[in-house]
Amino acid sequence: MIFKTDRLVLSTWQSSDWIALRPIASDAEVMRYITGGVPWTDERIQLFVNRQMELFLARGFCRWKLLVKPTEEMIGFCGVGFWGDELEAEIGWWLARRYWGRGLATEAARVALRDAFERAAGLDRIVSIARPANTASVRIMEKLGLKVECEFEKDGVRLVRYAIDRPASYTAPRFKTSSG
Numbered sequence: 001m002i003f004k005t006d007r008l009v010l011s012t013w014q015s016s017d018w019i020a021l022r023p024i025a026s027d028a029e030v031m032r033y034i035t036g037g038v039p040w041t042d043e044r045i046q047l048f049v050n051r052q053m054e055l056f057l058a059r060g061f062c063r064w065k066l067l068v069k070p071t072e073e074m075i076g077f078c079g080v081g082f083w084g085d086e087l088e089a090e091i092g093w094w095l096a097r098r099y100w101g102r103g104l105a106t107e108a109a110r111v112a113l114r115d116a117f118e119r120a121a122g123l124d125r126i127v128s129i130a131r132p133a134n135t136a137s138v139r140i141m142e143k144l145g146l147k148v149e150c151e152f153e154k155d156g157v158r159l160v161r162y163a164i165d166r167p168a169s170y171t172a173p174r175f176k177t178s179s180g
Contacts, residue, residue, distance in 0.1 A: 001056070003064070003111045008104060009072060010064035010079070010111055012056050017065055018042070018049040020074035024096045033134040034094070036157075055081060061116050061123075063092060066108055068099065075099045078108035080116040083129050084154075089116065091128050093140070106140050113144055117166045127163045138162075 003010040024030055025048070026039035040048070056062040063079035078093035091113055093105045116123050128146055130137040138160065146162035153159065 003115065004069075005107050005111060007069055008108055008111075009067040009069060010108055011067060012062065013049050013052045013065050015046075015049060015053065017074065018046045021045055021049065021065075021077070024074075024076055024094060027097060029097055030094060033131045033137070052077075052081070060119070061089075061112075064108070064112060066093075066095070066104070068104070075104070078105060079112040080123070080126060083127075086127075089123050089126050091116070091126050091144075093137075100136070105136075106143050109140055109144055113164075124166045125163060126166075127161050129159050129161050132158060132160045 001012055022042065022045055025045045028037040028039060031037050031039055052062040052065075061080045063077045063081045065074055066076045066078055067073065068075045076093065076095040076099070078091075080089050080091050082088075083090040083092070091109060093109055095105055113126065116126060126146075127149070128137075128141045128144075130141070132138070132151065141162040144164065146164040149161045149163045151158065151160050
């Protein structure tokens, strides 16, 4: 499954993709709001990629790898998965630092959200969770139409949860799809 926007390709994972994800998952600044700045180990990165492949096979959605056009360099991921041990579908994204502030996460998230509501997943509700200080992610949630639901604490970390229910007629911008 491949989705294309004007600037991005969202695609399923291959086990070797962990190597391209390593520079992003080991960047302390990228990980600031995820792990408090602690980089992921190679083992953790491999586990993440394998889980995305399994999730796609089992449920038809995942946190798609993001490739930037025209080079198709991996710049992160975006899509629906599960946050920790939660059972609710959660949309999330990471981008390599040099791609921050360009609207790419919003562009990718619109495609991923639409896919989750309309295609294989058929989900009726999606949440997104972030640290309140992560204002860039909170802005993306709001641009996507998610509404703040609550603040809570997990493992001593203050978090905010936004949510959106599948509209009767979901109207995200159109995007091109192809099989691959």
